[in-house]
Amino acid sequence: MIVLKSPREIEKMRDACKMVAEILLLLRERVKPGVTTAELDEFADSETRRRKAKPAFKGYCKYPSALCCSPNDVVVHGMPTKTPLKEGDIISLDFGVLYNEFYGDSALTIPVGTVPARINTLLKATEESLYAGIDKAVAGGRLGDVSHAVQAHVEAQGFSVVRDFVGHGIGRKLHEEPQVPNFGAAGTGVRLKPGMVLAIEPMVNEKSYEVEVLEDGWTTITRDGGFSAHFEHTVAITDKGPDILTRI
Template sequence: MIYKKSERELAYMRDAGRIVALTLRELEKVIKPGVTTGELDAIAEAFIRRQGAEPAFKGLYGYPASICASVNEQVVHGIPGARRLQEGDIISIDVGTVLNGYCGDGAATFPVGTISSAAARLLRVTEEALGKGIEQAVAGNRLSDISHAIQQWVEDHGFSVVRDFVGHGIGRKMHEEPQVPNFGPPGRGPRLEVGMTLAIEPMVNEGSYEVQVLEDNWTVVTRDGKLSAHFEHTVAVRDGAAEILTRP
């Protein structure tokens, strides 16, 4: 069942989403060659808690950290640790928060120092694909209109969208109905209604869309070892343009 949120609930989600956005902004300031992903995790957790919120990911399904930190060929769910970032890397940071019983979820991929033009193009197209999906999150559209818009933009630019992991509904729980794939034909799935809240998150690969999970049972990597990027916003469906809840 897809649960529609009241204006009061959307206000709570807006507060949680604002902390997600501010956390990503704080991390962007310190992402540079030499910093470890574990240090980024500690900075994020401390910042989230200072805002009066809880890290939503820590302990979720047994996940051990407050952020997901996925470097280069890592797609999602990279566990922060001792790995030091190097010049030319890209790093996808996924952040979740809980405040007043409601969740926020957002992600962005950042350059580490100076990156290649090919990597920069991957980041740009992925962020643009997120925007194309959000444009379709309008009352009256079908859920797959979001999926199709993302896939079309990505593939028109020569990249591929991950099939094995998708976006999701969000609210009191981090993962609610419906699933929000980043691929598929338009005009299918439930009709979008005012008050639905979705975490839209294209995961875009430089090469093939095929992925695999490493032995830690969390970290997802591209099967061909090529780069991957990830951008995400939590949005609320409105009559007009969707409202992005994960903004500062």
């Protein structure tokens, strides 16, 4: 069942989403060669609790950390480690909070120092595909319009969208209906209505879209070793168009 949010509930979600955006901005400033993802996770956890909120991911289905840290060929759900980031890496940071009964969720991928031109293009194409999808998140449209816009933009740049993981509805629960694939046909899927709130999150691979989950049950990598990028916003459907709640 898709839960529609009232304008008052969306404003409460905006508070949670603003917090996510602010902490991700602080994390972005801390990404540099020599920093460990364990240090980034510790900062995200402490900063969240300082603001009287709860890290959304920590303890969720037994996930151990506040922050998902996915470097290079890790697509999603990478766990923080004490291995230092190095020049030429990329790092995807996926982060959420629970605040005042509602969740916010967002992600971005950050280059560590200077990265090859093709990897910069991967990051740019992934972020652009997120906004291409958001542009289609309009009342009266179809969910497939969002999915198709993401896929079309990514594939036009020569990259591939992950099939095994998708975006989702969000609200009082971290994961709600509907699922939001990053691939599909325009004009298909559920009708978009005011009050729907979606976590739209393209996961884009440099090469093949095929992935595999490691033995820890969380860390997901590209099967061919290519790099992967991930961008996400929490977006409310309104009568006036898409409202990006996680954008400062």
